[in-house]
């Protein structure tokens with residue numbers, strides 16, 4: 101028995117080491133990625149469910165690792181948050197997204213805002229507001245063309261978050277709650293924050309029509325959003341059926357593979373062209 105347990109422990113600890121070796125490699129790799137421009141942004145449109153018009157564009161980070169290949173953000177964003185690297189990475193994302201939005205403006209591409217994911221660690225950075233102001237200034241970009249997607253976790257530090265959100269509102273930056281319904285959230289506080297949009301998480305949307313309870317949840321979030329004057333956007337729309345369900349329930353905006361997967365900027369430009377003529 102004791103021996104068995106010993107072996108189990110051996111196995112356990114070496115697999116733990118396995119994990120931390122990969123983690124360390126990824127962490128070092130991430131630093132290099134920043135330095136050697138291995139990070140890139142893909143873009144996914146947000147479409148009006150009534151007119152089909154493109155009303156927004158989310159920037160999503162991609163890392164093309166020279167040895168491991170494509171590392172999904174679900175793997176390196178949590179690590180970047182843990183190590184604090186999310187702060188410089190987040191700065192790069194913000195600047196790159198704003199640069200791209202400005203280029204699109206110069207090319208006469210319609211004035212939908214660019215949506216950037218912001219993790220709570222960035223929010224806690226003392227220079228967050230200053231940095232955003234500096235980037236908008238540098239790129240000569242209208243603040244109304246920048247939208248920040250934040251999660252409900254910012255409510256864990258409500259006082260500070262509220263202060264920052266109000267400052268952003270004052271600057272004219274748009275604000276959205278991401279992954280709505282999955283996190284810690286107090287509706288009474290939510291309503292006091294200067295947020296214009298809520299994004300229904302794809303985990304709910306994808307259960308339509310398979311789980312009646314999730315369908316009801318999606319319906320309820322849309323109704324609540326409408327009543328509280330939020331723009332409600334559903335992410336992860338993959339089927340016509342889901343699209344129809346969301347339309348029938350008056351969800352304003354949608355995003356998902358049904359429209360297109362996230363694509364690099366040049367491919368998105370072609371998508372926009374096709375969307376305009378078609």
Ligand code: C2E
Pocket residue numbers: 144159160161172173174177190193217218219278279302335336337338355356357358362
């Ligand atoms: P998220 O912000 O909830 O983004 C939505 C995710 O769903 C994206 O995954 C997107 O590619 C994917 N998606 C879009 N449409 C569909 C669909 O129809 N079906 C399915 N199955 N998936 C769909 P991605 O790009 O892998 O990003 C994962 C998460 O990583 C994001 O979730 C976000 O939390 C985080 N992330 C991505 N880019 C950044 C970034 O620049 N900064 C920060 N802080 N986090 C980021």
Ligand code: CA
Pocket residue numbers: 158217249278
């Ligand atoms: Ca997002």
Ligand code: CA
Pocket residue numbers: 278279301302335
């Ligand atoms: Ca989500």
Ligand code: CA
Pocket residue numbers: 217251278279
């Ligand atoms: Ca998210």
